[in-house]
Amino acid sequence: xxxxxxxxxxxxxxxxxxxxxxxxxxxxxxxxxxxxxxxxxxxxxxxxxxxxxxxxxxxxxxxxxxxxxxxxxxxxxxxxxxxxxxxxxxxxxxxxxxxxxxxxxxxxxxxxxxxxxxxxxxxxxxxxxxxxxxxxxxxxxxxxxxxxxxxxxxxxxxxxxxxxxxxxxxxxxxxxxxxxxxxxxxxxxxxxxxxxxxxxxxxxxxxxxxxxxxxxxxxxxxxxxxxxxxxxxxxxxxxxxxxxxxxxxxxxxxxxxxxxxxxxxxxxxxxxxxxxxxxxxxxxxxxxxxxxxxxxxxxxxxxxxxxxxxxxxxxxxxxxxxxxxxxxxxxxxxxxxxxxxxxxxxxxxxxxxxxxxxxxxxxxxxxxxxxxxxxxxxxxxxxxxxxxxxxxxxx
Numbered sequence: 001x002x003x004x005x006x007x008x009x010x011x012x013x014x015x016x017x018x019x020x021x022x023x024x025x026x027x028x029x030x031x032x033x034x035x036x037x038x039x040x041x042x043x044x045x046x047x048x049x050x051x052x053x054x055x056x057x058x059x060x061x062x063x064x065x066x067x068x069x070x071x072x073x074x075x076x077x078x079x080x081x082x083x084x085x086x087x088x089x090x091x092x093x094x095x096x097x098x099x100x101x102x103x104x105x106x107x108x109x110x111x112x113x114x115x116x117x118x119x120x121x122x123x124x125x126x127x128x129x130x131x132x133x134x135x136x137x138x139x140x141x142x143x144x145x146x147x148x149x150x151x152x153x154x155x156x157x158x159x160x161x162x163x164x165x166x167x168x169x170x171x172x173x174x175x176x177x178x179x180x181x182x183x184x185x186x187x188x189x190x191x192x193x194x195x196x197x198x199x200x201x202x203x204x205x206x207x208x209x210x211x212x213x214x215x216x217x218x219x220x221x222x223x224x225x226x227x228x229x230x231x232x233x234x235x236x237x238x239x240x241x242x243x244x245x246x247x248x249x250x251x252x253x254x255x256x257x258x259x260x261x262x263x264x265x266x267x268x269x270x271x272x273x274x275x276x277x278x279x280x281x282x283x284x285x286x287x288x289x290x291x292x293x294x295x296x297x298x299x300x301x302x303x304x305x306x307x308x309x310x311x312x313x314x315x316x317x318x319x320x321x322x323x324x325x326x327x328x329x330x331x332x333x334x335x336x337x338x339x340x341x342x343x344x345x346x347x348x349x350x351x352x353x354x355x356x357x358x359x360x361x362x363x364x365x366x367x368x369x370x371x372x373x374x375x376x377x378x379x380x381x382x383x384x385x386x387x388x389x390x391x392x393x394x395x
Contacts, residue, residue, distance in 0.1 A: 029379035031309030036372050038302040039357035047360055050271050050279040050286050063360055070362035077366055078373030086322055089142055097143040103132035104175045119179050133184050134367040136172045141328035143168055144192050148199045149321035156200040165196055182227055183351030191331055198327050234349035250275040251282055251344050254289035262292030279360040284344045307334045313379045329375040
């Protein structure tokens with residue numbers, strides 16, 4: 001029986017919203033979006049709770065206001081990276097990487113020293129400082145993804161491109177060791193190695209560099225007292241609880257006080273000058289104290305959701321560069337979280353790495369938002385790559 005014209009129109013109107021919903025679901029991966037929003041929300045709450053104790057006369061904590069300002073700017077940056085087409089990153093990977101490495105080199109010449117480390121650059125006249133390493137990690141991941149996306153006619157990454165990827169990582173790693181910043185140097189090397197493995201590089205090619213890297217780290221630690229003290233504090237924090245092990249012991253105390261349900265939001269004691277710089281590297285310990293094991297599980301589950309969602313998006317990519325870039329942004333947001341959590345729980349020596357989205361740190365938060373926006377943008381349906389003359393990007 002044929003339907004009337006009015007019935008056909010009504011049927012089209014009823015199916016239209018579902019089609020729009022499907023497009024929305026495709027454009028913004030639900031798992032990635034929810035996980036990211038959870039982490040951002042927890043970060044806002046915990047930054048207020050942690051820094052409010054440092055504010056006077058019950059005013060809004062200046063550090064919290066700074067965190068919100070960075071989050072607003074980061075949201076704008078996230079929208080920009082979300083909106084950029086894939087070809088933009090392919091074409092501008094090299095210039096962006098060169099600028100970021102130049103900024104990292106400028107730290108050695110005109111950097112600002114804080115707590116014995118020279119890792120910041122100041123903006124003259126504005127009283128603003130930022131960490132170029134956060135920008136450099138972002139651009140290096142993009143640059144390596146562009147480089148190894150080309151197969152050179154082989155099923156796997158060629159030896160030439162494997163060596164080139166390692167050579168790209170060496171300048172920023174060397175500059176980081178001069179600051180000194182061993183944690184970010186190791187993180188950057190790890191991110192590059194993971195990208196090479198996912199791209200199909202033979203594992204045998206990475207064994208030699210891995211052994212050399214481990215030996216170089218051991219030599220670096222033996223020759224630098226600050227790194228050696230961190231190892232000492234990690235091995236036996238209770239024996240050095242008045243010095244190197246103090247921060248880790250206080251983190252253990254926070255976990256012990258929190259128990260399963262925590263002492264209540266805002267009721268933590270470790271942030272009251274017991275745990276140094278609690279709002280930065282060790283903010284997860286404050287989550288454990290105030291929100292307990294349940295709060296820790298929510299944070300870890302959110303990062304797990306981000307990892308699984310990003311991996312799912314990457315697996316659906318047919319463009320090799322899009323796949324590597326998606327995986328790179330996913331690891332850039334989640335590997336530091338794994339390391340930070342391991343440090344706070346006493347499973348790894350202190351690295352000085354922030355917990356993405358939660359720790360206070362303006363540059364870190366803005367660049368995390370940039371990576372998150374790019375990851376969401378990569379979840380959109382792929383468009384065919386241009387074949388017009390001159391469309392081929394470097395290299």
